[in-house]
Amino acid sequence: xLKKFFAALALFIVAIMFYDIASNYQERQQLSGVAQYYVxxxxxxLGAANLVTSVVVTYRGLDTLGEVTxxxxxxxxxxxxxxxxxxxxxxxxxxxxxPCSEIVDTAFHLLFPxxxxxxxxxxxxxxxxxxxxxxxxxxxxxxxxxxxxxxxNNTFNLQLLKKIxxxxxxxYVLIGALGLFLAGGFLDNRVLSLxxxxxxxxxxxxxxxxxxxGLKVGAELSSVLTKFRxx
Amino acid sequence: MAEAILNLSILLILLSIGIGLIRLxxxxxxxxxxxxxxxxxxxxxxxxxxxxxxxxxxxxxxxALVYGLLSFLGVLAVARYLEKRx
Amino acid sequence: xxxxxxxxxxxxxVLITGFILVLIGLWGMLMHKNIIRxxxxxxxxxxxxxMVMVAIGYLTGGKAPIIEGANKNIVYVDPVxxxxxxxxIVIGLGITAIMLxxxxxxxxxxxxxxxxxxxxxxx
Amino acid sequence: xxxxxxVILCIGIIISALLAIYLNNMxxxxxxxxxxxxxxxxxxxxxxxxxxxxxxxxxxxxxxxxIFLYAINKTKCKDDINDY
Numbered sequence: 229x230l231k232k233f234f235a236a237l238a239l240f241i242v243a244i245m246f247y248d249i250a251s252n253y254q255e256r257q258q259l260s261g262v263a264q265y266y267v268x269x270x271x272x273x274l275g276a277a278n279l280v281t282s283v284v285v286t287y288r289g290l291d292t293l294g295e296v297t298x299x300x301x302x303x304x305x306x307x308x309x310x311x312x313x314x315x316x317x318x319x320x321x322x323x324x325x326x327p328c329s330e331i332v333d334t335a336f337h338l339l340f341p342x343x344x345x346x347x348x349x350x351x352x353x354x355x356x357x358x359x360x361x362x363x364x365x366x367x368x369x370x371x372x373x374x375x376x377x378x379x380x381n382n383t384f385n386l387q388l389l390k391k392i393x394x395x396x397x398x399x400y401v402l403i404g405a406l407g408l409f410l411a412g413g414f415l416d417n418r419v420l421s422l423x424x425x426x427x428x429x430x431x432x433x434x435x436x437x438x439x440x441x442g443l444k445v446g447a448e449l450s451s452v453l454t455k456f457r458x459x
Numbered sequence: 460m461a462e463a464i465l466n467l468s469i470l471l472i473l474l475s476i477g478i479g480l481i482r483l484x485x486x487x488x489x490x491x492x493x494x495x496x497x498x499x500x501x502x503x504x505x506x507x508x509x510x511x512x513x514x515x516x517x518x519x520x521x522x523a524l525v526y527g528l529l530s531f532l533g534v535l536a537v538a539r540y541l542e543k544r545x
Numbered sequence: 546x547x548x549x550x551x552x553x554x555x556x557x558x559v560l561i562t563g564f565i566l567v568l569i570g571l572w573g574m575l576m577h578k579n580i581i582r583x584x585x586x587x588x589x590x591x592x593x594x595x596m597v598m599v600a601i602g603y604l605t606g607g608k609a610p611i612i613e614g615a616n617k618n619i620v621y622v623d624p625v626x627x628x629x630x631x632x633x634i635v636i637g638l639g640i641t642a643i644m645l646x647x648x649x650x651x652x653x654x655x656x657x658x659x660x661x662x663x664x665x666x667x668x
Numbered sequence: 669x670x671x672x673x674x675v676i677l678c679i680g681i682i683i684s685a686l687l688a689i690y691l692n693n694m695x696x697x698x699x700x701x702x703x704x705x706x707x708x709x710x711x712x713x714x715x716x717x718x719x720x721x722x723x724x725x726x727x728x729x730x731x732x733x734x735i736f737l738y739a740i741n742k743t744k745c746k747d748d749i750n751d752y
Contacts, residue, residue, distance in 0.1 A: 235575040239568055246564040255554040256604050256623075263623045271612050279610035279624040280631065280719045288628060295632040302639035309646040328544075332535070343528055350521075350722075357518050358611065358718035362635050363525075366726035370529050373734055377532075377539055445635065449731065452642050456738040457545075459649060469669065473676050480683055483703070489695045496699050499680075500729070503710045506673070507721075510713055513670070518611060519718050522709070525725045532730035533702055537695060540737045555674050559711055562678040566685055566704070573689040581694070581739060585701050588732065589685050592708050595724075599717050609716040627717045634723045638731060645739040652743040 275422035276355040276431040284360065285434050289415035293404065296444060300397065303448045310459035328378055336378035343371035351442030355431045361438040365445025372450040376457055384454050389447045396444040403437060469509060475502050493537050500530040556603040559596055566593030578659045580648045584641060591637045595630050602626030674714055681707045698736045702728060 259267060266279060266287065276282040284292055351364030372384070407416035417437070423430035476499065483495040504526045511519035539545050566589055573586030607622035648658065655662050681704050688700040705728030712721035 232576070235572065238575065239572055242571060243568060246567070250557075250561055250564055253557060253560055255556050256601075259604065259621075259623055263625055266624055267610065267621050277612045278719070279612070279621070280627045283624050283628040284631065288625075292632065295636060298636055299639050302636075302643050305643050306646045309643070309650055328539075339528070346524070346528055350525075356611075358521050358609070358722055360631075360719065362631060363719070363722045363726050366635070366723065366731065367525065367529065370532055370726060370730045373532060373730055374535075377535055377734075380544060449638070452639075453731070453734065456642070456646070456735060459646075459742065466669070469673065473673065476676060476680060480680055483700070484683065484687065486696075489693060489699075492696050492699050496703060499703060500706060503706060506710055507713050510673075510710075514608070514716075516609060516611075518609070519713055522713055522718055522721045522725060525722055526729065529726060529729050533699075533733045536730070536734045536737055537699065540695065540741060545737060545741050551671070553671065555670060555714060558671070558674050558678055559715060562681055562711075565682055569682070569685045569689060577689075581736070581743070582697065585688055585697055585736075588701055589688060589704065592705055595720070596708055596711065599712055599715050599720055602717070603715045607716050609718050611718075622716045627720055630717075630720045631723055634720070634727055638727050638735075641732065642735050645735060649739055649742050658743055 271425065274417055274431060274434070275425055276434050277426055278355055278358065278360075280358075281355045281360050281434060281438070282431075285437050286415060286417050289404065289437075292441070293400065293415070296397065296400070296441065299445065299448055300393070303452050306452055306455055310455050312459065328380065332378050336374060340371055340374060343374065344368060347371065347442070347446065351438050352435060353428070354438040354442075355434045356426065356428070361441030362445055364438075364442040365449060368442070368446035369449035369453065372446075373453055376453060383458065384450065386451060386454060389451045389454075393444055393447040393451070396440040396447070400437060400440045400444070403433060403440070407433070465509070465512070468505075472502055472506050472509070476506075489537075489541070493534055497530075497534050500526060500533075504530070554605065556600040559603075560600040563593045563596030563600060566590070566596065569593075578661060580651065580658050580660060581645070583660070584644050584648065587644070588637070588641055595633060598626045598630050598633075670714065674711065677707050677711050677714070681711070694740050695737075698733055698740070701736075702733050705729075705732070 258264075266283060270279050270282050271277065274282045274286055347364045347367035350359035350367055351361050354360030354364070375382075404415040407419055408414050411418040415437075417432035417434050420432045422432055429435075479495045479499045479502065483492055483499075486492045486495060504523045507523040507526070508520060511517055511523075536545075570586045570588075570590030570593060573589065574583050577583055577586070602623040602625070604620055604622050607620050610621045610624040610627070651663065652658055684700045684703040684707065688697050688704065691697050691700065705724055709721045709724035709728065712718075712724060
């Protein structure tokens with residue numbers, strides 16, 4: 229009872245705070261200064277049609293690097309927490325080896341390449357259409373999730389996933405450092421030529437960096453799923 | 460004419476969202492709620508496409524494509540769990 | 546009065562929903578004893594905060610910030626909150642996964658998911 | 669028209685969040701939490717943020733549900749049979 233009272237009190241205080249914000253809120257009519265700069269100068273400066281992409285990859289690129297690092301640390305922490313001890317008292321119960329049903333099997337063979345292709349489409353076209361590395365990586369991890377559900381007895385090659393992850397992570401940092409020497413600064417995309425606005429090979433380094441981010445996120449989320457299943 | 464058809468389809472979609480929510484609230488078993496999840500995913504896919512038409516931006520359809528390819532995965536995961544073979 | 550309600554901006558509705566969602570998630574986190582239910586409350590809070598941030602970035606009549614033509618008169622929404630929320634959702638998945646792996650470890654050690662059984666640090 | 673759609677979506681979000689707090693069955697809780705993410709992603713499309721909507725769709729529809737189900741499966745008691 230006392231616990232309920234204190235919980236309600238805490239909720240009430242937070243609600244007062246939120247009420248103050250919500251009652252003074254008015255929908256904005258114009259952009260703030262920084263966003264105004266991004267919208268006006270972004271397309272001609274960086275050559276990417278999708279402004280969110282240019283903010284994520286170039287203008288706030290260092291934040292994205294930190295974010296990818298956080299994701300890597302969380303995947304490593306999950307691996308550390310869910311590792312199987314050598315003297316485990318009760319081993320995980322044996323799964324029956326019966327194959328899964330006909331429908332799931334057929335749908336797996338039909339859909340698995342399509343989902344992977346769609347993920348690749350999303351992160352290659354990140355500078356033109358909505359989407360990008362994080363979304364494409366999540367779609368690829370969903371394809372791997374379909375694999376785990378349809379083939380319960382197989383496992384991934386975890387070493388290969390780890391290699392893809394470390395390769396793309398270090399290539400990301402190296403390409404970022406390349407901009408330090410050949411262009412304006414760290415993670416600047418104007419190392420390659422900007423190309424024609426709106427075509428696939430444009431916007432300098434943005435597609436390359438987004439492909440690397442997509443591979444890294446996809447490999448990390450797939451290894452998290454595998455660790456959860458095998459723990 | 461086209462405007463009337465558009466409005467009618469929005470009304471039907473909102474009606475089916477309401478029906479799905481009723482099944483979600485009432486549903487006695489887990490299976491009812493899974494069916495409600497599937498229905499609501501399909502209906503919101505249609506809603507995204509209609510919003511793309513209203514705003515006249517056809518790049519929004521990519522979001523509906525993601526739903527179309529991946530929406531069955533949640534239902535499949537719950538089904539494998541209920542089979543006790545996850 | 547009724548006319549005013551019909552002219553409510555879209556983002557106000559979404560902002561208020563986000564705040565209510567944060568309150569619901571906080572209530573769930575405070576009132577339940579099962580660790581997995583606490584984590585579900587955390588994900589609800591996460592979604593609410595994302596909705597608030599997206600609503601703050603919206604401009605009246607704004608279009609998605611993807612440039613198609615050279616028309617200067619189109620109003621685009623703010624791209625910065627979109628970029629922040631984009632990364633925040635992925636990090637939210639990582640945090641949820643790490644909390645769930647802690648829950649699995651606690652269950653392995655104590656054979657129970659109730660937080661009342663984790664009493665070592667209690668005083 | 670857009671306002672009506674948004675209000676109904678927000679009602680859906682709040683109803684599914686309340687269900688995720690108050691239901692007693694674990695699987696129903698996970699399904700309701702996933703549904704609140706789904707409606708939220710349609711709301712992001714309404715607010716002209718398709719990138720965010722795509723992220724929420726790709727992550728909220730499958731991956732979160734699967735991780736929660738694995739955790740529930742690992743922490744289940746043996747005599748817990750009222751799953752349906």
